[in-house]
Amino acid sequence: xxxxxxWLLSPRTPAKQDEESKEIQHISGRAKVLGCRDPFSSxxxxxxxxxxxxxxxxxxxQKVVFHKMSPNETLFLESxxxxxxxxxxxxxxxxxxxxxxxxxxDFFDPTFDYEMIFRGTGALIFVIDSQDDYVxxxxxxxxxxxxxxxxxxxxxxxxxxxxxxxxxxxxxxxxQRDIHKRANDDLVDAALERIHLSFYLTSIYDHSIxxxxxxxxxxxxxxxxxxxNLLNIFxxxxxxxxxxxxxxxxxxxxxxxxxxxxMQTYELCCDMIDVVIDISCIYxxxxxxxxxxYDKESMAIIRLNSTTVMYLKEVTKFLALVCFxxxxxxxxxxxxxxxxxxxxxxxxxxxxxxxxxxxxxxLLSQRRRSRQATPNGMPRVPS
Numbered sequence: 001x002x003x004x005x006x007w008l009l010s011p012r013t014p015a016k017q018d019e020e021s022k023e024i025q026h027i028s029g030r031a032k033v034l035g036c037r038d039p040f041s042s043x044x045x046x047x048x049x050x051x052x053x054x055x056x057x058x059x060x061x062q063k064v065v066f067h068k069m070s071p072n073e074t075l076f077l078e079s080x081x082x083x084x085x086x087x088x089x090x091x092x093x094x095x096x097x098x099x100x101x102x103x104x105x106d107f108f109d110p111t112f113d114y115e116m117i118f119r120g121t122g123a124l125i126f127v128i129d130s131q132d133d134y135v136x137x138x139x140x141x142x143x144x145x146x147x148x149x150x151x152x153x154x155x156x157x158x159x160x161x162x163x164x165x166x167x168x169x170x171x172x173x174x175x176q177r178d179i180h181k182r183a184n185d186d187l188v189d190a191a192l193e194r195i196h197l198s199f200y201l202t203s204i205y206d207h208s209i210x211x212x213x214x215x216x217x218x219x220x221x222x223x224x225x226x227x228x229n230l231l232n233i234f235x236x237x238x239x240x241x242x243x244x245x246x247x248x249x250x251x252x253x254x255x256x257x258x259x260x261x262x263m264q265t266y267e268l269c270c271d272m273i274d275v276v277i278d279i280s281c282i283y284x285x286x287x288x289x290x291x292x293x294y295d296k297e298s299m300a301i302i303r304l305n306s307t308t309v310m311y312l313k314e315v316t317k318f319l320a321l322v323c324f325x326x327x328x329x330x331x332x333x334x335x336x337x338x339x340x341x342x343x344x345x346x347x348x349x350x351x352x353x354x355x356x357x358x359x360x361x362x363l364l365s366q367r368r369r370s371r372q373a374t375p376n377g378m379p380r381v382p383s
Contacts, residue, residue, distance in 0.1 A: 045087065046122025046220045047097045051144060053137050054079060054103030056127040057162045057204070062086070062100055064204045065213050066250055071204040094247050094254060094318075096122065096220055118151040122220045125158045130175050130201075131166055138179065142186045149195050156219045157197050159183065160212060165203035172201050207267045214252045223350055227255035230350075234343045238336045239329035244269050244322045245315065248277070254319075269322045272310055276300045303327065311336070315344055316351075 050058040060074035066088060084100040099117075106112075118124075126144060128137045145157050161179055164172050180199050187195050200212035218224055227245060235243050235257050242265060245255040251270045280298065295314065302310040309330045311323045321340065330336070 045095050045097050047099055047117075047120050048216065048220075049117070049121055049124045050098060050100045050127065051124065052103060052127035053129070053140060056103065056129045056132075056137070058100055058103075058127050059084075060204055061127065061160070061162070061202075061209055061213075062098055065209060065252075066098070074204065088250070094217060094221075094250070094252065096217070114147065115151045118148045118155065121148070121152060121155050123156040123158055123216050124148055125160055125216060127160045127162050128179060129163055130161045130172075130179075131163050134179065138182050138186065141183060142190070145187070145195060145197070146190060146192060149192065156216070157195065158212075158216050159197055159199045160202045160209075161199060162202050164201045164208075165205045176201055207263070207270055210251050210270060211261075211263065211266055213250075214254070217252050218254060221254055223354065224255055226350055227347075228258060230343060230346050231255060231257040234339055235323070238323075238325075238339045239332065240323045240325045240336070242324040246273060246320045246322055247318055248273055248320050249318055265324060268304075268310065272300065272302060272312060272322060273320065275302075276312060313340055315347055319347075 050062060052058050059077055059080050060069075060071070062084075063069040063074055063077065064071055066086070080100055080102045081104075082102060083105070086098045086100075088094060088096055088098060124144070126137075126141045128134050128141070141159065148155055148157075159179070161176055164175070167175065176199055180197075183197055187193060187197075198215070200208070200215070202209045202212045221227070231243050231245065234240070242259060242262075243257050244253040244266070246253050246269065251273055253266070253269070276298070295317075298312075298314040298320075300310075300312040304310065307327045309325055309327050311325065311330070313321050313323075315321050321343070323336075325336075
């Protein structure tokens with residue numbers, strides 16, 4: 001596709017990327033998990049559990065989505081033999097922990113405190129290798145989902161039918177239909193029809209894994225309805241056809257307007273973010289400056305040969321708005337920029353509300369701790 005690109009790159013020092021903290025921890029016996037937050041903490045990050053049988057592609061998914069590893073490089077990854085935990089805190093809306101579980105670990109063994117694991121979980125992603133016999137995987141899925149639901153009925157259960165890049169379109173649909181039917185039939189037989197499973201066809205060799213993770217993460221964002229409403233107002237008053245709010249580090253879109261998402265449109269957005277970052281790394285950074293060259297002056301315009309214009313604008317340190325609009329609509333760029341200014345201001349107000357909520361939680365946690373303490377300052381021992 002021929003692209004006519006117009007770039008406005010910021011000459012000022014870029015905002016440095018916060019290093020993603022990574023901790024590898026092993027759970028054995030009934031030992032407590034290191035780093036788990038206090039139940040009365042002011043900000044509890046929801047957990048996303050990556051589960052599935054061995055060699056199903058769990059670690060590859062995590063490396064490609066959150067570490068920008070090339071899909072071909074994942075062929076050399078060693079099999080995970082212990083539980084890996086990673087904090088993901090790229091933007092004010094993307095705050096969660098990824099727990100990668102080895103397929104060979106039986107965490108339902110009495111020596112494991114699986115109730116503690118599921119109690120703080122926001123989403124459980126179960127990865128099924130579509131190119132392998134998935135009878136055993138479906139059995140493990142059923143066991144995992146039923147146990148987790150009893151501990152925490154608010155968990156979002158997501159099933160990634162993975163490695164579909166080697167299947168034809170008809171075969172993909174057939175696999176999804178078969179896995180969907182078997183998994184739900186098992187729940188009906190166990191009288192657990194109220195458990196809802198979401199299914200996604202994924203591959204690390206295209207953008208399907210990013211779109212699937214976007215859907216999962218959106219369910220963990222309490223501000224999602226507000227963000228969608230703001231996007232709807234913005235595009236309706238600006239002549240824009242489609243808009244995404246992206247996390248530029250992971251290329252996960254945390255919100256979009258109410259119109260349907262087209263896969264090709266999403267892929268173009270991801271490619272645009274990559275191009276902006278790559279070009280900015282060449283021309284937007286000087287000397288020994290590090291981090292991502294992305295700040296409040298970052299902007300990009302790409303004119304496609306279909307008379308469609310892609311417009312990227314920085315919203316916050318890690319968020320970008322990517323829009324699709326007709327070339328004739330882009331002639332009113334002044335109106336679009338004014339509406340964008342209002343949109344960005346509204347996003348900042350959402351941030352401020354969130355900070356107030358966190359302060360309230362912190363104050364509440366302090367009061368709860370004081371109630372749990374005896375007059376001499378020692379915590380009460382439950383009888």
